Amino acid sequence: MNQFFRISAIVMASFLGFTACSDDDNDDIAPDDPIEEPEENLIITKLTAHEWRENRFITSIGDEIDDCYKDDVYRFTESEFSRERRGVECDNDGSSFNRLYELNSSNDTISFYNQDGDLLYRRLISQLNADTLHLEILYEEDDASSGWISEYLKF
Numbered sequence: 286m287n288q289f290f291r292i293s294a295i296v297m298a299s300f301l302g303f304t305a306c307s308d309d310d311n312d313d314i315a316p317d318d319p320i321e322e323p324e325e326n327l328i329i330t331k332l333t334a335h336e337w338r339e340n341r342f343i344t345s346i347g348d349e350i351d352d353c354y355k356d357d358v359y360r361f362t363e364s365e366f367s368r369e370r371r372g373v374e375c376d377n378d379g380s381s382f383n384r385l386y387e388l389n390s391s392n393d394t395i396s397f398y399n400q401d402g403d404l405l406y407r408r409l410i411s412q413l414n415a416d417t418l419h420l421e422i423l424y425e426e427d428d429a430s431s432g433w434i435s436e437y438l439k440f
Contacts (some may be wrong), residue, residue, distance in 0.1 A: 343436060366383075401435065419436055
C-alpha cells in the first residue's frame with residue numbers, strides 16, 4: 286500500500302508539472318525587434334503606392350495651373366516617372382512622357398533624367414503623405430522658378 290501512495294504521488298506531481306507549463310502566459314515575452322526599412326524604400330513605397338494628379342502649381346505670385354494638366358495621370362515606378370495625357374489637351378506641351386529618376390533619401394531630392402541619362406531637373410520632396418505630394422523646384426535650365434512647388438494629389 287505504501288508503494289501505491291508513492292506511485293500515486295509521482296503521477297500527481299507529473300500531472301501538476303505538465304498543467305503548470307501549459308498555463309504559462311506568453312504576454313511577458315518581448316517581440317522581436319522589427320526590421321526597419323531603409324528610408325529610401327519607404328519613400329519609393331509611398332510614391333509608387335498609387336497614381337497622382339497635379340492639383341496646382343504654387344508660385345511666389347499665387348497658385349496656378351492650366352485645367353488641361355489636372356486630368357493627367359502621373360505614376361512612379363521604382364525607376365521611372367511618367368505622365369499619361371488624358372482628357373483636355375494643352376496647347377503647349379501636350380505629350381505623355383517617361384523619365385528616369387533617382388532618389389536621394391539623405392536630402393529628400395529626386396533628380397529626373399531623359400532616356401539618355403541627361404539631367405532634366407531636380408525636385409525637393411517637401412511633403413509626402415498618403416494623399417499629397419509636393420515637389421519643390423530646385424533646378425531648372427533658366428533657374429527662374431526655384432522654390433515653386435507642384436502639388437500632386439492621390440488620383
